[in-house]
Amino acid sequence: MSPAEVVLELTDVVFRRQDKEILHGVSCTVRAGEHWALLGPNGAGKSTVLGFCGALTHPTSGTVRVLGGQLGKVELQALRREIGHVDPRHPLRSPLSVHDVVLTGLTGSVDTPPRWQPTPEQSAQATELIELLGLTALANERWPTLSQGERGRALIARALIGEPRLLLLDEPSTGLDVAAREQLLETVDLLTRSHPELASILVTHHLEELPETTTHALLVSGGAVVTAGPIDQALTTASVSRAFGHPIRVARHDGRWSARAARRGGADPAEEVA
Numbered sequence: 001m002s003p004a005e006v007v008l009e010l011t012d013v014v015f016r017r018q019d020k021e022i023l024h025g026v027s028c029t030v031r032a033g034e035h036w037a038l039l040g041p042n043g044a045g046k047s048t049v050l051g052f053c054g055a056l057t058h059p060t061s062g063t064v065r066v067l068g069g070q071l072g073k074v075e076l077q078a079l080r081r082e083i084g085h086v087d088p089r090h091p092l093r094s095p096l097s098v099h100d101v102v103l104t105g106l107t108g109s110v111d112t113p114p115r116w117q118p119t120p121e122q123s124a125q126a127t128e129l130i131e132l133l134g135l136t137a138l139a140n141e142r143w144p145t146l147s148q149g150e151r152g153r154a155l156i157a158r159a160l161i162g163e164p165r166l167l168l169l170d171e172p173s174t175g176l177d178v179a180a181r182e183q184l185l186e187t188v189d190l191l192t193r194s195h196p197e198l199a200s201i202l203v204t205h206h207l208e209e210l211p212e213t214t215t216h217a218l219l220v221s222g223g224a225v226v227t228a229g230p231i232d233q234a235l236t237t238a239s240v241s242r243a244f245g246h247p248i249r250v251a252r253h254d255g256r257w258s259a260r261a262a263r264r265g266g267a268d269p270a271e272e273v274a
């Protein structure tokens with residue numbers, strides 16, 4: 001079996017701003033069907049890396065290839081249309097319905113553009129995605145009345161309607177209570193079945209917020225890669241402690257990850273220490 005298509009490739013990416021080097025040579029390759037976690041402490045460089053993945057920023061040196069196009073050599077707007085970006089800080093203020101918000105994924109706008117009308121097929125596609133994300137009962141509810149968790153799922157539907165090959169999830173669990181977080185993670189897990197070719201990158205500070213289906217991790221600290229690769233090899237007590245500059249014990253239980261300060265004493269026998 002030949003390896004899956006490369007969706008994203010960062011090679012020796014350096015990023016400087018105002019005489020400060022923010023990223024010091026980041027490399028990473030993401031293939032179709034892979035689900036990456038981008039992890040690291042505050043100020044590590046996660047948002048900066050995500051900016052390259054979303055074709056929003058150019059590197060100072062090094063190369064970034066997104067969906068076959070090299071940043072700096074291709075039209076960014078066209079590339080961005082093939083990338084689904086889920087940002088929980090979506091700046092919508094007007095009272096659009098869930099159905100209309102999902103449709104704005106096709107126009108790439110926050111509000112519905114004046115005089116824009118979806119085709120019957122587009123409208124049916126929005127309905128289908130709303131169902132996939134478990135929001136059918138809320139399809140006509142207005143955005144301001146939705147909970148954070150419902151908005152998160154609606155934004156995933158919005159990101160998927162453009163049939164992206166790459167999905168970026170920027171701290172999707174921020175502000176969610178434990179039930180809403182678990183529901184969102186379950187939804188993300190579901191996508192591996194409904195969209196098997198889709199590659200995704202999920203940014204978080206917390207190992208507890210990783211969906212079970214996460215296949216790879218890129219751990220960054222101080223603008224450099226600590227580890228990158230298959231999740232079982234990349235997320236270990238040693239690598240996470242190094243990235244966060246603190247002794248942290250990493251464990252995996254029933255497919256889910258956890259981290260806590262390392263303490264003297266015995267291990268919990270129920271946990272698989274990574």
Ligand SMILES: Nc1ncnc2c1ncn2[C@@H]1O[C@H](COP(=O)(O)OP(=O)(O)OP(=O)(O)O)[C@@H](O)[C@H]1O
Nearest residue numbers: 017018020022040041042043044045046047048049
């Ligand atoms: N345009 C810029 N000009 C100057 N410094 C910047 C710029 N963008 C980012 N930085 C700095 O680069 C570093 C990495 O920032 P980045 O936002 O990528 O980190 P992060 O890992 O996403 O952090 P957090 O988890 O706190 O969101 C920080 O020290 C930040 O202050």
